[in-house]
Amino acid sequence: MDIGCGLGCFSIGLAKMVGEKGRVRSVDLQKGMLDRLMKRAEKANVADIIETHQCFVDKIGIEEKLDFALAFWMIHETPDALDFLKQIHSLLKPDGILFLSEPRMHTSKECFDKVIADAQKTGFQIIKRPGIIMSKTVVLSKKKIRSCDE
Numbered sequence: 001m002d003i004g005c006g007l008g009c010f011s012i013g014l015a016k017m018v019g020e021k022g023r024v025r026s027v028d029l030q031k032g033m034l035d036r037l038m039k040r041a042e043k044a045n046v047a048d049i050i051e052t053h054q055c056f057v058d059k060i061g062i063e064e065k066l067d068f069a070l071a072f073w074m075i076h077e078t079p080d081a082l083d084f085l086k087q088i089h090s091l092l093k094p095d096g097i098l099f100l101s102e103p104r105m106h107t108s109k110e111c112f113d114k115v116i117a118d119a120q121k122t123g124f125q126i127i128k129r130p131g132i133i134m135s136k137t138v139v140l141s142k143k144k145i146r147s148c149d150e
């Protein structure tokens with residue numbers, strides 16, 4: 001799932017990664033974003049792999065279980081990050097992974113630490129803190145996995 005997918009730069013990349021046997025759920029509040037994403041997906045020849053879903057501001061509202069969730073530069077736009085993280089946690093499979101990144105320019109260290117604390121409260125474990133340009137990023141798993149850095 002690419003939650004808060006916007007125009008879908010990452011959804012299209014994810015669709016190429018999972019290939020024809022995989023599925024990408026692209027979720028956003030804005031129908032306009034989802035429509036534009038699908039036009040781009042058609043051009044990139046991955047439209048059959050991507051399924052869009054228009055969510056509510058406080059409810060993701062999908063049911064299938066996920067291997068992986070990407071929340072790129074969107075958690076700061078949600079009304080209640082803790083509740084949002086709980087929803088993502090419940091959608092992931094037991095060994096599911098959440099890649100969470102926030103824009104450095106809008107996110108103080110305190111704010112990002114609070115997001116991580118909320119994720120841990122929800123039951124996520126930190127497995128990596130990758131460096132992503134202009135971002136503060138954490139990779140989280142539902143179960144404890146040894147980090148590549150350990």
Ligand SMILES: C[S@@+](CC[C@H](N)C(=O)[O-])C[C@H]1O[C@@H](n2cnc3c(N)ncnc32)[C@H](O)[C@@H]1O
Pocket residue numbers: 003004005006007008009010027028029030033055056057058071072073074077078079
């Ligand atoms: C800054 S854009 C990031 C788009 C995309 N993830 C990227 O990095 O290119 C934030 C996106 O999150 C969406 N968004 C904001 N609040 C949301 C919510 N509560 N649930 C789902 N999507 C949300 C917005 O509609 C917007 O498309």
